Amino acid sequence: MSCEKCGLLKNVVFLAAIADDMPEVNLKKLAGMLNLSISTVSRALKDHPDVSDETKRKVKELSTVLEYEPNTFAIHLKTNISKEIGVIVPTISNDFYQAFIGSLEQEARVNGYSLIILQSGDDPEIELENLKRCKQNRMAGVFVSITSKTKEISKFLKLANEHIPVIFFDKVPAFEACNKVCVADEDAARIAAEALIARKKKNILAIFGNLQLSITQKRLKAFNETFHKYESDACIDAHYCSSTDEAFELMMGRLTASPAPDVVFCMSDDILIGVMRAIQTLGLRPPSDIGILAISEGFIPTFYYPQVTYVETSGAKLARLAFSRMLACLAGSTYAQELKLPSVMVEGGSL
Amino acid sequence: MSCEKCGLLKNVVFLAAIADDMPEVNLKKLAGMLNLSISTVSRALKDHPDVSDETKRKVKELSTVLEYEPNTFAIHLKTNISKEIGVIVPTISNDFYQAFIGSLEQEARVNGYSLIILQSGDDPEIELENLKRCKQNRMAGVFVSITSKTKEISKFLKLANEHIPVIFFDKVPAFEACNKVCVADEDAARIAAEALIARKKKNILAIFGNLQLSITQKRLKAFNETFHKYESDACIDAHYCSSTDEAFELMMGRLTASPAPDVVFCMSDDILIGVMRAIQTLGLRPPSDIGILAISEGFIPTFYYPQVTYVETSGAKLARLAFSRMLACLAGSTYAQELKLPSVMVEGGSL
DNA sequence: ATGAAAGCGCTAACAA
DNA sequence: TTGTTAGCGCTTTCAT
Numbered sequence: 001m002s003c004e005k006c007g008l009l010k011n012v013v014f015l016a017a018i019a020d021d022m023p024e025v026n027l028k029k030l031a032g033m034l035n036l037s038i039s040t041v042s043r044a045l046k047d048h049p050d051v052s053d054e055t056k057r058k059v060k061e062l063s064t065v066l067e068y069e070p071n072t073f074a075i076h077l078k079t080n081i082s083k084e085i086g087v088i089v090p091t092i093s094n095d096f097y098q099a100f101i102g103s104l105e106q107e108a109r110v111n112g113y114s115l116i117i118l119q120s121g122d123d124p125e126i127e128l129e130n131l132k133r134c135k136q137n138r139m140a141g142v143f144v145s146i147t148s149k150t151k152e153i154s155k156f157l158k159l160a161n162e163h164i165p166v167i168f169f170d171k172v173p174a175f176e177a178c179n180k181v182c183v184a185d186e187d188a189a190r191i192a193a194e195a196l197i198a199r200k201k202k203n204i205l206a207i208f209g210n211l212q213l214s215i216t217q218k219r220l221k222a223f224n225e226t227f228h229k230y231e232s233d234a235c236i237d238a239h240y241c242s243s244t245d246e247a248f249e250l251m252m253g254r255l256t257a258s259p260a261p262d263v264v265f266c267m268s269d270d271i272l273i274g275v276m277r278a279i280q281t282l283g284l285r286p287p288s289d290i291g292i293l294a295i296s297e298g299f300i301p302t303f304y305y306p307q308v309t310y311v312e313t314s315g316a317k318l319a320r321l322a323f324s325r326m327l328a329c330l331a332g333s334t335y336a337q338e339l340k341l342p343s344v345m346v347e348g349g350s351l
Numbered sequence: 352m353s354c355e356k357c358g359l360l361k362n363v364v365f366l367a368a369i370a371d372d373m374p375e376v377n378l379k380k381l382a383g384m385l386n387l388s389i390s391t392v393s394r395a396l397k398d399h400p401d402v403s404d405e406t407k408r409k410v411k412e413l414s415t416v417l418e419y420e421p422n423t424f425a426i427h428l429k430t431n432i433s434k435e436i437g438v439i440v441p442t443i444s445n446d447f448y449q450a451f452i453g454s455l456e457q458e459a460r461v462n463g464y465s466l467i468i469l470q471s472g473d474d475p476e477i478e479l480e481n482l483k484r485c486k487q488n489r490m491a492g493v494f495v496s497i498t499s500k501t502k503e504i505s506k507f508l509k510l511a512n513e514h515i516p517v518i519f520f521d522k523v524p525a526f527e528a529c530n531k532v533c534v535a536d537e538d539a540a541r542i543a544a545e546a547l548i549a550r551k552k553k554n555i556l557a558i559f560g561n562l563q564l565s566i567t568q569k570r571l572k573a574f575n576e577t578f579h580k581y582e583s584d585a586c587i588d589a590h591y592c593s594s595t596d597e598a599f600e601l602m603m604g605r606l607t608a609s610p611a612p613d614v615v616f617c618m619s620d621d622i623l624i625g626v627m628r629a630i631q632t633l634g635l636r637p638p639s640d641i642g643i644l645a646i647s648e649g650f651i652p653t654f655y656y657p658q659v660t661y662v663e664t665s666g667a668k669l670a671r672l673a674f675s676r677m678l679a680c681l682a683g684s685t686y687a688q689e690l691k692l693p694s695v696m697v698e699g700g701s702l
Numbered sequence: 703a704t705g706a707a708a709g710c711g712c713t714a715a716c717a718a
Numbered sequence: 719t720t721g722t723t724a725g726c727g728c729t730t731t732c733a734t
Contacts, residue, residue: 273654
């Protein structure tokens with residue numbers, strides 16, 4: 001294909017013309033055309049000081065013309081590291097995870113990493129399958145938000161021992177020493193409770209999520225303790241809903257009972273949606289008919305008028321925190337660490 | 352490490368105990384311990400008929416105990432194919448893409464593929480960077496929803512020529528012969544228009560998206576043509592909003608003007624959110640005060656009471672259609688094909 | 703400044 | 719039935 005008598009330029013023009021049909025351009029091919037060894041070409045391409053400028057110039061010119069791109073498979077095999085990070089979540093169809101993943105992807109990209117999304121469907125078995133994939137594909141690291149039923153996290157910890165950092169976020173295991181990054185659940189509930197106390201709400205309907213989840217337990221505990229601490233005489237009617245629909249049904253029942261609550265606290269966006277649906281169904285107008293306070297990602301509260309007052313749990317911010325921790329782990333930080341993202345209150349007009 | 356005089360069992364027990372510390376288990380190691388050649392071990396593991404049952408048994412037992420897992424990097428290098436599929440979208444923070452990606456991930460997983468998520472931020476330059484990554488990482492295939500500013504799709508087509516199927520979805524390029532999968536935009540707008548005509552709405556406020564987008568143009572055209580076709584005498588007040596906030600402002604202005612519209616048509620979820628915020632702000636109650644009809648993914652309409660009537664554009668369904676097309680391409684289907692997902696009307700109580 | 707060669711872990715054609 | 723060997727494309731050490 002290359003003519004011995006021709007100079008470089010002629011070759012280049014010729015080759016550029018047929019570049020589209022070239023099945024694979026690799027170091028060997030470049031080396032052959034330039035009458036250089038593979039190692040010299042390799043070095044030239046990465047600006048190794050041993051290579052002469054003239055050689056570098058030639059090599060780079062040809063590689064550009066032929067649109068050489070290194071074979072990442074080979075690099076992976078050789079170096080045994082990849083630039084991919086696994087993200088295992090119950091589902092991405094959730095405002096919080098969406099914000100988290102969207103933000104995480106941006107962080108990853110600017111740092112040269114790609115994100116592999118794996119959904120467990122809240123099924124521990126699929127979660128383990130996904131983890132296995134992360135291991136088999138030798139991901140650089142893994143982010144995990146565990147399912148509500150995950151009991152065993154030894155497999156996760158084992159990965160971490162094999163030099164693949166595992167960082168739990170949001171839904172994290174309870175007791176183990178591992179890397180965790182989550183919103184300050186207790187804090188958010190405490191701030192919410194303090195807001196209710198400050199506004200002298202006395203008849204509070206508090207709707208929490210599935211009581212099996214540690215996030216629910218934490219928020220419930222902090223919520224109650226805050227009322228206790230301030231020696232509030234408010235009456236708290238606490239309930240637990242696992243879905244938007246459950247929250248809707250509960251709310252419909254409570255709003256037509258007496259005494260009607262003067263405020264409702266929603267632990268999550270899912271619950272808020274159900275609650276607001278009930279409030280609209282009955283034609284109530286916050287805050288005069290009833291006050292509303294939620295813990296939320298911040299997107300849903302803007303759908304309503306007045307906009308719902310909420311304590312923010314930002315997925316986007318959490319992602320940045322999580323990724324910085326991942327970078328530290330990738331750089332060699334081995335000890336487990338638990339990071340908390342502080343909560344802030346965002347005033348709407350519903351309280 | 353292995354004792355010549357020991358039987359297999361003893362070895363196994365010993366090795367299991369230290370398995371956690373074993374840096375890497377590979378074919379060579381297994382072969383060495385069993386006094387077999389690497390190729391025999393490789394064949395045994397994949398049930399090659401040439402290998403004796405007894406050998407297979409031994410090999411599998413040891414590989415299980417040592418938790419052998421093939422090195423995917425090596426397999427990739429050898430076979431030159433990966434099981435990863437790139438997904439390039441402007442942003443995942445959007446109900447439609449979220450539904451699409453969530454569903455696509457499920458399809459991918461059951462077919463043994465993983466999804467790499469890449470966001471362009473609606474920036475054509477980042478979009479190209481992302482495409483390059485897909486190429487460099489030799490993805491099995493790529494799904495793309497182009498940015499609103501993407502003019503050049505030759506790079507995409509080039510990938511497709513290099514045996515990496517590229518399937519455009521939702522936001523697809525206008526004229527070129529390429530693989531496209533999208534919702535029947537004209538259909539959805541036509542169905543919406545027919546519904547308005549059937550209900551004899553006369554004073555219609557129609558809010559469309561950014562007029563630069565082909566999706567807006569298509570929907571606008573079909574919408575108008577349908578009214579024309581039925582020789583409707585309805586008055587259509589058409590507007591274009593690029594964001595939720597714009598839709599809110601527009602709606603606030605229109606609702607206080609006279610004559611007030613008897614129905615509002617929203618081309619997308621973004622617009623619907625702004626419109627509903629205005630309706631709630633003014634305390635209007637659909638459908639008596641004003642009718643509402645949207646084109647929507649189907650999630651947002653359930654937030655309100657009565658639930659909003661909408662023409663569905665299902666991201667989840669589109670994902671299944673798109674993935675089946677991808678499988679066909681991966682199996683060798685080369686010719687370009689344009690697939691449309693039919694729209695259906697979902698009755699709420701807002702019209 | 704450049705080249706030769708080993709080797710990453712696996713597959714598969716060929717040999718025995 | 720099992721073993722030997724070449725090779726995927728790259729990096730890197732050790733010559734020259």
